Amino acid sequence: MVKLFQIEEPDGSPSDPDAAGMAVGIYVGGAQAEVAVAVGGNAMMLYDREGFERDLPTPPLNDPPESWQSLFEGARMRAERALARPVTHAVLAVPSNMQPEAIERLVAAAQAAGLDVLRVIGSDDILPAEAPAPAAAVLAEDLAPRLAG
Numbered sequence: 001m002v003k004l005f006q007i008e009e010p011d012g013s014p015s016d017p018d019a020a021g022m023a024v025g026i027y028v029g030g031a032q033a034e035v036a037v038a039v040g041g042n043a044m045m046l047y048d049r050e051g052f053e054r055d056l057p058t059p060p061l062n063d064p065p066e067s068w069q070s071l072f073e074g075a076r077m078r079a080e081r082a083l084a085r086p087v088t089h090a091v092l093a094v095p096s097n098m099q100p101e102a103i104e105r106l107v108a109a110a111q112a113a114g115l116d117v118l119r120v121i122g123s124d125d126i127l128p129a130e131a132p133a134p135a136a137a138v139l140a141e142d143l144a145p146r147l148a149g
Helices: 065-083 100-112 132-143
Strands: 022-027 034-039 042-046 087-094 116-122
Touching: 022 065, 022 132, 034 065, 034 132, 042 065, 042 132, 065 087, 065 100, 087 100, 087 132, 100 116, 116 132
Parallel strands: 022 087, 087 116
Antiparallel strands: 022 034, 034 042
16 A cells, blocks of 8 residues: 655745645734635634744834735745645735725735735725634635636
8 A cells, every 4th residue: 555645845835836825814904914714715813833933013014015025924924834735815904094005015015925915905894793814814715716627
């Protein structure tokens, strides 16, 4: 009997960089960024494994783009480690009072971190009973490209 197993790179990078990976929701309106994923419309928050905890402090809006890129790289790494799959797409949840220029900078930083931003939603677009990251994750699941086959 032959057993097959998959070996992944330690950083969680995808084996085929052109293949669409998972889509997540990322909330950047609090002191710490939050990351969530949805499967079948059911969302759950993603956390780092014990011993691999990493803070994801939300930088001030006027920080250089590299600070925001670092945040999105950390969010992507958290998701890839928790899901053991590549993460290539995201819906960003932001405060509703965020200016369009600031949103453009965030989208550019997320793209520089390897995330294709499917949509940006403001906190006014989220029902009061919903948490922003899971709400963004459900939308991300709906908007994510499907693999052919």
